[in-house]
Amino acid sequence: MTKSKEWPLWEIFIRGQHGMSHRHVGSLHASDAEHAIKNARDVYTRRNEGVSIWAVEAKDISASSPSDKGPLYDPARDKIYRHPTFYVLPEEAGNM
Amino acid sequence: MYAQMVKSTGKGVQPLEEMGPQDRAFQERIDRGEKIEPKDWMPDAYRKNLIRQMGQHAHSEIVGQLPEGNWITRAPTLERKANLLAKVQDEAGHGLYIYCAAETLGISRDELFEQLHSGKMKYSSIFNYPTLTWADMGAVGWLVDGAAIMNQVPLQRTSFGPYARAMVRICKEESFHQRQGYHIMIQMAKEGTADQKRMAQDAFNRFWYPALMMFGPSDKDSVHSAQSMAWKIKMNTNDELRQKFVDETVPQAEYLGLTVPDEHLKFNDETGHYDFSEPDWDEFMDVISGNGPCNTDRLEARKKAWNDGAWVREGMMAHADKKAQRKLAAE
Ligand SMILES: [Fe+2]
Ligand SMILES: [Fe+2]
Numbered sequence: 001m002t003k004s005k006e007w008p009l010w011e012i013f014i015r016g017q018h019g020m021s022h023r024h025v026g027s028l029h030a031s032d033a034e035h036a037i038k039n040a041r042d043v044y045t046r047r048n049e050g051v052s053i054w055a056v057e058a059k060d061i062s063a064s065s066p067s068d069k070g071p072l073y074d075p076a077r078d079k080i081y082r083h084p085t086f087y088v089l090p091e092e093a094g095n096m
Numbered sequence: 097m098y099a100q101m102v103k104s105t106g107k108g109v110q111p112l113e114e115m116g117p118q119d120r121a122f123q124e125r126i127d128r129g130e131k132i133e134p135k136d137w138m139p140d141a142y143r144k145n146l147i148r149q150m151g152q153h154a155h156s157e158i159v160g161q162l163p164e165g166n167w168i169t170r171a172p173t174l175e176r177k178a179n180l181l182a183k184v185q186d187e188a189g190h191g192l193y194i195y196c197a198a199e200t201l202g203i204s205r206d207e208l209f210e211q212l213h214s215g216k217m218k219y220s221s222i223f224n225y226p227t228l229t230w231a232d233m234g235a236v237g238w239l240v241d242g243a244a245i246m247n248q249v250p251l252q253r254t255s256f257g258p259y260a261r262a263m264v265r266i267c268k269e270e271s272f273h274q275r276q277g278y279h280i281m282i283q284m285a286k287e288g289t290a291d292q293k294r295m296a297q298d299a300f301n302r303f304w305y306p307a308l309m310m311f312g313p314s315d316k317d318s319v320h321s322a323q324s325m326a327w328k329i330k331m332n333t334n335d336e337l338r339q340k341f342v343d344e345t346v347p348q349a350e351y352l353g354l355t356v357p358d359e360h361l362k363f364n365d366e367t368g369h370y371d372f373s374e375p376d377w378d379e380f381m382d383v384i385s386g387n388g389p390c391n392t393d394r395l396e397a398r399k400k401a402w403n404d405g406a407w408v409r410e411g412m413m414a415h416a417d418k419k420a421q422r423k424l425a426a427e
Pocket of ligand 1: 157186187190244266270
């Protein structure tokens with residue numbers, strides 16, 4: 001058996017019929033982008049789950065690192081005034 | 097179950113107080129119900145165990161296509177043929193979801209296949225039994241997928257994120273598998289001719305004990321469970337799930353008018369569960385170690401498919417490389 005070069009890994013994103021945006025659904029192997037989309041059709045949309053497929057080669061995705069969890073999101077933590085409930089309004093103002 | 101014989105390091109569970117800080121923080125994350133993601137730190141043994149378990153699980157989905165694939169061209173109607181084809185196609189998908197999840201732990205797809213083909217990695221013992229008549233398609237969907245569902249539903253909460261997410265997808269698809277099987281059984285056992293009823297009972301007789309074996313050895317003999325349960329990569333004990341399966345399946349068999357092939361089967365008023373006979377564990381050990389009725393056939397079929405497909409895999413890659421180079425030259 002010859003040692004063959006493995007097909008690269010692709011991450012698959014699908015937008016459903018009523019979906020607002022593409023969602024990551026999983027990954028698969030394929031020789032190129034066109035092939036990845038065809039495989040994604042078979043692997044991830046057997047029940048009409050999508051109307052649009054994105055395939056991105058896994059090696060091209062940059063991800064935040066899990067150890068950043070604290071520091072990366074810290075700046076947002078103490079800014080509660082970004083939420084509407086921070087501002088208490090009188091009942092007379094109605095729904096706002 | 098689909099991973100029946102996952103051997104852990106065998107050291108037993110270390111108490112939190114005795115763990116080093118890293119291991120302890122890891123265990124505490126799991127205890128809090130947090131998901132472990134591929135890039136997170138994890139103990140080597142956790143990674144190794146998961147690769148083995150997910151490997152066995154994925155291989156079972158793939159090899160599991162063979163006993164049913166056997167009947168696609170011989171289904172009794174076009175509708176049954178389309179149903180079975182869709183079901184088997186789903187199983188291919190299940191294998192792919194889990195392979196991808198396993199790959200995030202640092203093992204390649206080729207390595208996973210290599211370990212299946214060399215016999216280093218196992219698949220579920222159930223798929224080493226032959227499917228002799230059309231009634232077996234009913235029995236397999238009803239019992240084998242039924243047992244698989246029982247195991248996979250709790251695994252949706254497993255600690256490893258990619259595995260849990262694959263299980264969510266899989267569980268959504270499984271219920272059709274079991275229902276189409278039971279539907280076949282209704283047609284044969286309840287509405288069928290005398291011969292069809294006999295075939296349905298015969299299929300049930302042959303698949304009952306192998307289905308019970310799917311949950312793995314009895315708790316008293318499964319030494320590897322405790323660590324897996326602490327890590328939440330196994331959510332219930334083998335005996336718990338087996339009991340649950342018996343309790344749910346017996347009334348379904350009664351509805352079909354089929355007799356459970358166990359003279360000791362009896363509802364126990366005190367426990368509220370059925371008492372039943374254990375499967376033959378010697379047979380189980382025999383099948384899992386390679387001597388079941390179909391082990392050789394199944395593995396040969398997988399190896400042949402892999403080898404026969406080599407030129408396609410290589411051709412696709414060569415074509416993609418050429419296309420990429422042509423595009424580069426044009427720029
Ligand atoms: Fe499956
Ligand atoms: Fe299934």
